[in-house]
Amino acid sequence: xxxxxxxxxxxxxxxxxxxxxxxxxxxxxxxxxxxxxxxxxxxxxxxxxxxxxxxxxxxxxxxxxxxxxxxxxxxxxxxxxxxxxxxxxxxxxxxxxxxxxxxxxxxxxxxx
Amino acid sequence: xxxxxxxxxxxxxxxxxxxxxxxxxxxxxxxxxxxxxxxxxxxxxxxxxxxxxxxxxxxxxxxxxxxxxxxxxxxxxxxxxxxxxxxxxxxxxxxxxxxxxxxxxxxxxxxx
DNA sequence: ATATTATGCATAAGAAAATTATGTATATAT
DNA sequence: ATATATACATAATTTTCTTATGCATAATAT
Numbered sequence: 059x060x061x062x063x064x065x066x067x068x069x070x071x072x073x074x075x076x077x078x079x080x081x082x083x084x085x086x087x088x089x090x091x092x093x094x095x096x097x098x099x100x101x102x103x104x105x106x107x108x109x110x111x112x113x114x115x116x117x118x119x120x121x122x123x124x125x126x127x128x129x130x131x132x133x134x135x136x137x138x139x140x141x142x143x144x145x146x147x148x149x150x151x152x153x154x155x156x157x158x159x160x161x162x163x164x165x166x167x168x169x170x
Numbered sequence: 171x172x173x174x175x176x177x178x179x180x181x182x183x184x185x186x187x188x189x190x191x192x193x194x195x196x197x198x199x200x201x202x203x204x205x206x207x208x209x210x211x212x213x214x215x216x217x218x219x220x221x222x223x224x225x226x227x228x229x230x231x232x233x234x235x236x237x238x239x240x241x242x243x244x245x246x247x248x249x250x251x252x253x254x255x256x257x258x259x260x261x262x263x264x265x266x267x268x269x270x271x272x273x274x275x276x277x278x279x280x281x282x
Numbered sequence: 283a284t285a286t287t288a289t290g291c292a293t294a295a296g297a298a299a300a301t302t303a304t305g306t307a308t309a310t311a312t
Numbered sequence: 313a314t315a316t317a318t319a320c321a322t323a324a325t326t327t328t329c330t331t332a333t334g335c336a337t338a339a340t341a342t
Contacts, residue, residue: 059300061263061268062179062263062264062267062300063300063327063328064179064180064183064263064264064267065179065181065267065300066178066179066299066300066327066328066329067174067175067176067177067178067179067298067299067300068175068176068271069299069300070299071176071271071275072174072271072274075274075275075284076274079277082241084319084320085319085320086249086317086318086320089202090318092274094275095274095277096270096273096274099266099270100270103300103302103321104321105300105301105303105319105321105322105323106299106300106301108320108321108322109299109300109321109322110299110300110303112321115322116313123187127319128309129296129307129308130221130308130309130318130319131290131307131310131319131320132318132320133319133320134259134326137324149275151174151176152176152271152275153171153174154174154211155174155252156268156271156272157266158208158211158212159180159183159184160203160268160338161207161208161262162184162187162188163183163187163261163264165191165207171329171330175298175299175329176301176331177329178298178327178328179299179327179328179329181328182328192311196290196291197290197291198288198289198290198291202289213319215329215330215331216290216291216292217292217293217294217329217330217332218328218329218330219289220291220292220312221292221328221329222328222329224292228303239290239335239336240335240337241334241338242289242290242291242337242338243290244289244291245290245291251334266307275296
């Protein structure tokens with residue numbers, strides 16, 4: 059996913075959030091979007107992405123729609139209602155995580 | 171470590187940074203310090219901590235000094251020169267990670 | 283008195299999430 | 313013809329963590 063291990067555990071958060079912002083997306087599109095908005099710093103590998111999408115779907119957070127685009131196939135994913143709720147929770151967790159990491163690496167943050 | 175998966179991959183960064191700030195610490199002290207500065211939100215388990223310390227030591231980032239404190243034993247860890255360099259790199263990675271996550275969940279950040 | 287909690291180390295089994303390596307197939311550019 | 317891009321997928325392996333267990337001493341609560 060990237061040179062740093064920090065991204066471990068953040069893939070689902072990223073996927074849920076992109077789908078909140080973009081209504082529906084297919085797998086390859088997600089990899090390109092992430093590469094684009096991080097200026098190439100973050101590359102999501104297929105071996106991580108597809109299993110993650112399948113898991114989120116199995117948990118009821120995503121719905122799939124298969125589209126035949128020309129002669130190729132695309133699987134469009136979108137958030138279910140449950141998925142929208144989950145996304146809100148994940149964003150809260152992300153902000154708490156970032157806050158705690160900032161505090162730890164720079165104790166002055168805790169004085170705010 | 172916590173309710174959220176996001177902390178996966180961040181333990182080494184946390185350890186290196188605490189040792190930068192506190193010169194030398196022993197394992198149990200690290201768990202208590204982290205609990206304290208995150209108001210109990212982040213609890214580092216022993217099953218994660220001790221293997222992580224051993225790994226950082228094996229990689230040459232930490233030096234150990236065994237102290238007999240009363241009848242108990244403490245293993246004090248401190249950064250090697252290599253460890254200090256590594257810590258700087260990890261902090262840069264952390265800030266880049268946070269920046270990228272902020273951009274992804276809130277595209278407005280990219281306009282700064 | 284004695285049971286629990288705190289202090290302090292450690293490892294082993296298992297789960298979760300990733301990497302790396304494949305595999306299939308079409309489209310396009312050199 | 314060959315490489316790159318698009319588009320899906322899975323399998324083997326590695327990394328990192330959780331959960332469970334083990335040993336031992338010290339302090340505190342009942």
